[in-house]
Amino acid sequence: MKLNLTTQRKAVLEILQQAHDHPTAADVMDRLRAQGHLFAYGTVYNSLRYLTEAGLVKELKLGETASRYDARTEDHHHIVCVRCGRVDEVTMELPAEWLARAAQETHYQVHHASVVLEGVCEECSVQNDK
Amino acid sequence: MKLNLTTQRKAVLEILQQAHDHPTAADVMDRLRAQGHLFAYGTVYNSLRYLTEAGLVKELKLGETASRYDARTEDHHHIVCVRCGRVDEVTMELPAEWLARAAQETHYQVHHASVVLEGVCEECSVQNDK
DNA sequence: TTCTTATTTTATAATTATTATAAATTTAGA
């Protein structure tokens, strides 16, 4: 499958590559608009799906209602601040030994692991340090 | 806050306690109907939220479109079969040392961890063992 | 018990995130 990066797909990808947070489709839409790009909503979703299937971005389902998107495609985990909703990366991998034991316990072939941590980010715990 | 278990809330709770899988709201609705209970959809959602807030059940957001519910309230993780969608429990805890390192890396106070594994369940890998 | 108030259920409408559809536009290759 050859890659077909149209103007709108490229613009969406660039938004994600420049983003330090993990924007939702609606966030991407807003940022495109801020750059003067007025694409159809469907096109943004379509682009996000295309880029995801092409392996250029990852779709994150962190238990919120909306998916988030991430241009960092190396496998990694996430941590969500329960106060402000901010999402950060966790680059550490789960111990292979732990995964092996999980496979043993469940009798599954384990292909993939995703960890979502919850906690309070540094900013929030400084602000509200009661 | 005192617990107010109405007929409908009790019925929903019992469905979840008897379930070996991890039913969605729609599944719960179906099983209630199969028992002759015809509650309003909103009531089922309302009951699920009530029971969740009361700590009697847990809401699982595993990256599918619909939430699943679990009457097992001890903290545990889940594994999803990518072939058949079945969900099983993983009772092993993450190593405290791993969580501590994650806290250090992210500068978060980590409150909670949830692991979702993906793989192929025993049945599916036997069936389709190409 | 009866009256009053609070809680809950019900039916329905509204909302949110997302996907589907069909026409119009753009792109690419013959």
Next chain:
DNA sequence: TCTAAATTTATAATAATTATAAAATAAGAA
């Protein structure tokens, strides 16, 4: 340049869930 394929657009549809307001039920005070 012509034709076919792919893509964008605008809009409608869908799925899961929440909100609303009226009706029903439960609980407490008199």
